[in-house]
Amino acid sequence: KITIIGSNMYELTTFTDHLPKRGETVAGYDFSEGFGGKGANQAIAAARLGADVDLLTVIGKDYFGRQQRQNYADNDINSAGIINGSRGSGVASIFVESSGTNRILVVKRANDELTPSMIDAHQALIRDAQIILLQQEIALATNYHVIELAKKYHVPVMLDPAPANLELDINYVVQVKFFTPNEHELAAVTGLPTYDLADIKRAGQTLIAAGLENLLVTLGSKGVLWMDQHHAQLIPAFPVQAVDTTGAGDAFAGSFAYYYTMGASIDAAIKFANQYAALSVTKYGTQRAYPTKKQMAKMDLP
Numbered sequence: 424k425i426t427i428i429g430s431n432m433y434e435l436t437t438f439t440d441h442l443p444k445r446g447e448t449v450a451g452y453d454f455s456e457g458f459g460g461k462g463a464n465q466a467i468a469a470a471r472l473g474a475d476v477d478l479l480t481v482i483g484k485d486y487f488g489r490q491q492r493q494n495y496a497d498n499d500i501n502s503a504g505i506i507n508g509s510r511g512s513g514v515a516s517i518f519v520e521s522s523g524t525n526r527i528l529v530v531k532r533a534n535d536e537l538t539p540s541m542i543d544a545h546q547a548l549i550r551d552a553q554i555i556l557l558q559q560e561i562a563l564a565t566n567y568h569v570i571e572l573a574k575k576y577h578v579p580v581m582l583d584p585a586p587a588n589l590e591l592d593i594n595y596v597v598q599v600k601f602f603t604p605n606e607h608e609l610a611a612v613t614g615l616p617t618y619d620l621a622d623i624k625r626a627g628q629t630l631i632a633a634g635l636e637n638l639l640v641t642l643g644s645k646g647v648l649w650m651d652q653h654h655a656q657l658i659p660a661f662p663v664q665a666v667d668t669t670g671a672g673d674a675f676a677g678s679f680a681y682y683y684t685m686g687a688s689i690d691a692a693i694k695f696a697n698q699y700a701a702l703s704v705t706k707y708g709t710q711r712a713y714p715t716k717k718q719m720a721k722m723d724l725p
């Protein structure tokens with residue numbers, strides 16, 4: 424089974440022709456609510472594909488938190504790690520202009536209660552996993568603690584360093600089995616430029632030289648650069664007409680974990696995840712754009 428440790432957010436999205444200036448009130452033209460948070464997104468992707476998923480996350484003590492719990496139940500995610508927090512829910516206020524530009528303001532709230540001691544209280548979820556997925560919407564100290572425990576139990580970890588955090592300690596990065604930054608996050612971790620593929624390889628090589636086992640740099644419509652101690656290989660993206668790429672990285676992580684834990688090679692799991700993430704960008708929204716295994720089979724794949 425797959426254990427995902429991380430954030431959940433309730434998304435409140437407002438669509439507007441233009442954003443208000445300071446002191447101004449503007450009428451938007453549409454609004455939607457939805458489920459998000461990088462941890463939760465990855466869990467939903469894996470669960471929709473049919474994986475046995477535990478999500479360790481702290482939900483808020485409010486209406487949004489109750490909606491989150493229902494959403495996990497609806498998607499067959501195990502409930503042992505869904506913790507009731509004492510604070511309000513993590514929320515993301517999203518403003519989308521008609522040009523497509525978006526601005527997102529995230530307030531973590533209950534997610535800050537996911538501490539190292541809470542991890543200790545749920546060690547079984549780490550011990551019994553085939554793979555652990557981490558992102559960076561919870562405290563770095565919590566992620567470090569998970570990486571240490573996973574090492575003790577010999578469970579591989581996949582760390583998606585999103586959103587970028589300049590404080591991320593490279594000594595922990597090199598301990599994970601899969602590190603999956605996009606090019607911006609790779610620049611943040613290495614302090615090196617990542618403008619083109621040659622730059623990205625050079626930056627990536629510093630992590631490989633420091634002992635990292637697998638680096639998967641996600642490159643949007645270009646695909647994924649996979650580097651390990653022996654080779655560097657660009658695995659092209661699946662060609663689709665993208666309408667909304669939010670949550671593509673999370674779709675990639677969740678579907679990679681699903682296929683890898685089914686016994687696929689790393690190469691095959693990257694190809695599968697490229698396909699799943701590509702399908703997710705052909706629809707608006709984050710979790711609502713993640714297909715189930717059945718829907719995936721029915722989709723027109725070129």
Ligand code: ADP
Binds near residue numbers: 640645646660697701
């Ligand atoms: P992030 O959301 O973390 O920035 P990326 O934008 O790199 O991540 O996207 C993650 C993965 O999603 C890519 O590696 C690719 O497989 C897929 N993807 C993203 N955008 C597209 C696109 N326009 N066309 C096809 N696949 C895409």
